[in-house]
Amino acid sequence: MAEKRDSSRRTRESFEREVMPHLDSIYSMALRLARNREDANDLLQDTVLRAYRFFHQFTPGTNSRAWVLTILFNNFRNGYRKSGREQVSQSETEFTERLEAESLAADQTRTDPEALAFANVMAPEVTAALDSIPEEFRAALLLVDVQELSYQEVCEVLQVPVGTVKSRVSRGRSLLREALLTFARGKGIIRS
Amino acid sequence: MNCREYIDDFLSAHADGELSGAQLREAEAHVAGCDACAARLADERALKSLVHQHASAVETPSAVRAKLLALLAEEAARGEGAMAPEAASRRGPSREVRVRALRRPAIWIPLSIAACLALAFVAVRGLGLHPSDAVNVVNHPGGNPEFDTAVAYFEKFDHHFAPNVPSSSYGDISGAYVEAHMPGFIWNFNSSGLTLVGGRLDKLPDDRPVTFTFYKGARTSLLCTRYKVREFNPPPGAVHEMDDHLFYSYYGYSICYSYSPIGHFVCLLITRQPVKQLLDSVEYALE
Numbered sequence: 001m002a003e004k005r006d007s008s009r010r011t012r013e014s015f016e017r018e019v020m021p022h023l024d025s026i027y028s029m030a031l032r033l034a035r036n037r038e039d040a041n042d043l044l045q046d047t048v049l050r051a052y053r054f055f056h057q058f059t060p061g062t063n064s065r066a067w068v069l070t071i072l073f074n075n076f077r078n079g080y081r082k083s084g085r086e087q088v089s090q091s092e093t094e095f096t097e098r099l100e101a102e103s104l105a106a107d108q109t110r111t112d113p114e115a116l117a118f119a120n121v122m123a124p125e126v127t128a129a130l131d132s133i134p135e136e137f138r139a140a141l142l143l144v145d146v147q148e149l150s151y152q153e154v155c156e157v158l159q160v161p162v163g164t165v166k167s168r169v170s171r172g173r174s175l176l177r178e179a180l181l182t183f184a185r186g187k188g189i190i191r192s
Numbered sequence: 193m194n195c196r197e198y199i200d201d202f203l204s205a206h207a208d209g210e211l212s213g214a215q216l217r218e219a220e221a222h223v224a225g226c227d228a229c230a231a232r233l234a235d236e237r238a239l240k241s242l243v244h245q246h247a248s249a250v251e252t253p254s255a256v257r258a259k260l261l262a263l264l265a266e267e268a269a270r271g272e273g274a275m276a277p278e279a280a281s282r283r284g285p286s287r288e289v290r291v292r293a294l295r296r297p298a299i300w301i302p303l304s305i306a307a308c309l310a311l312a313f314v315a316v317r318g319l320g321l322h323p324s325d326a327v328n329v330v331n332h333p334g335g336n337p338e339f340d341t342a343v344a345y346f347e348k349f350d351h352h353f354a355p356n357v358p359s360s361s362y363g364d365i366s367g368a369y370v371e372a373h374m375p376g377f378i379w380n381f382n383s384s385g386l387t388l389v390g391g392r393l394d395k396l397p398d399d400r401p402v403t404f405t406f407y408k409g410a411r412t413s414l415l416c417t418r419y420k421v422r423e424f425n426p427p428p429g430a431v432h433e434m435d436d437h438l439f440y441s442y443y444g445y446s447i448c449y450s451y452s453p454i455g456h457f458v459c460l461l462i463t464r465q466p467v468k469q470l471l472d473s474v475e476y477a478l479e
Contacts (some may be wrong), residue, residue, distance in 0.1 A: 009268070011268070012264065012265075012268040015264070016264075023252050023257065023260075024250065024251055024252050027250060027251075027252040027256070031250060041256050044252070044256065044260070045256075045259070045260060045263065048260055048263075048264070049263060049264070049267060052264055052267055053267070126242050126243065126245075126246035127246055130243065130246075132452065134435055141243055142243070144208055144240075145240045145243040145244050146243060146244055148244075150210070151205070151208070151210050166204065166205055166210075169204045169205075170200075170203065170204040173204060173239050173240075176239060176243070177235075177239060178375065178377060179452075180239075180242075181370065181376065182452075
């Protein structure tokens with residue numbers, strides 16, 4: 001009995017050490033997938049509990065964040081995608097503004113003047129532009145650009161071939177670029 | 193390696209640090225000798241940086257975190273943390289996955305944000321928007337006025353299409369559309385045997401700006417129309433849905449209807465091809 005209790009304690013400690021530091025990353029991805037807080041909270045909770053139950057399947061030394069994100073995407077595909085269509089429980093603008101306000105992102109030093117100018121003008125719209133592109137492309141971009149996973153890790157998370165990851169990233173950036181250009185046009189940035 | 197090959201096959205992976213060995217050397221050599229692709233690579237990296245900066249971690253609310261920790265403690269107390277593998281396989285996450293591969297679109301997109309910013313200062317003269325010549329819209333009883341208008345324009349342009357964008361290149365047409373504050377996506381249906389004839393910037397009878405991009409094949413033709421809508425209300429009766437594209441069979445025509453919430457533009461593809469063929473054309477163009 002004592003042995004079982006010790007084993008359970010070690011599992012929990014190991015889990016908290018490997019997985020819990022990534023909680024904000026996982027929550028951010030849950031929000032971006034579910035796009036409303038209530039579903040994101042449920043998705044996060046289900047994901048973390050499932051990760052705990054299956055923690056014996058995690059291979060120490062591999063990327064634990066990628067491993068939990070795989071569970072998150074499985075959960076999302078199986079239970080949280082409604083009718084194949086994304087559900088938005090509040091306006092896109094309201095949602096993205098709130099996320100923007102809560103972003104923990106550090107203000108990165110930029111060296112590219114055009115990127116800087118674009119970012120300064122477009123900052124509030126970036127997340128809205130991201131949300132406007134189809135889910136498979138958005139997911140690939142978020143996993144590569146935000147979660148900083150390799151293509152190989154993304155192909156394991158999304159369970160698609162690496163060639164598909166590559167094309168989704170490429171296509172996603174093209175769509176995002178076009179969405180940002182539309183914002184730029186709307187704000188008169190690209191017309192004198 | 194030429195620019196097309198670099199952009200299609202290497203650009204994103206290059207920006208993401210996913211190239212190595214011979215591929216990396218080949219890509220680096222191309223960029224070193226090509227200013228346009230070097231700018232495109234910088235643009236790709238800028239986009240990466242934008243996404244990273246603005247979509248990064250949101251702090252988990254303390255109440256959510258506390259609840260999770262409590263649930264984990266309960267789970268641990270029940271001793272379920274180290275579930276036996278056979279039980280795990282019964283309760284584990286489903287392995288059913290959607291493996292539908294969406295592939296690179298064969299559409300031309302303005303070369304780079306930087307290039308498009310530069311476009312701001314290059315006025316495209318002589319392309320002022322004017323109401324398109326009158327079209328004979330036949331309203332089908334119980335039909336859709338938007339589709340009826342599209343049919344009318346298709347018939348008009350199928351009879352004679354006179355581009356008013358003075359180029360038949362994908363890049364020039366896209367640039368002209370962007371300059372006119374219209375979407376710069378240009379479908380490429382080459383793989384379906386449809387060749388780009390040209391583009392027009394016009395106004396609909398109700399004064400909304402519109403782009404017409406016309407394609408011609410050996411036995412068929414296709415018109416791509418883009419304009420703004422106040423609200424997206426896709427007509428009922430779609431016979432097929434692929435990603436965000438709805439396909440309709442409409443009085444002898446096939447229509448593909450899609451919508452971009454950014455800018456509130458609709459894209460309407462119309463042809464006399466059967467729906468299946470239009471579906472294939474769109475799917476191939478997305479390859």
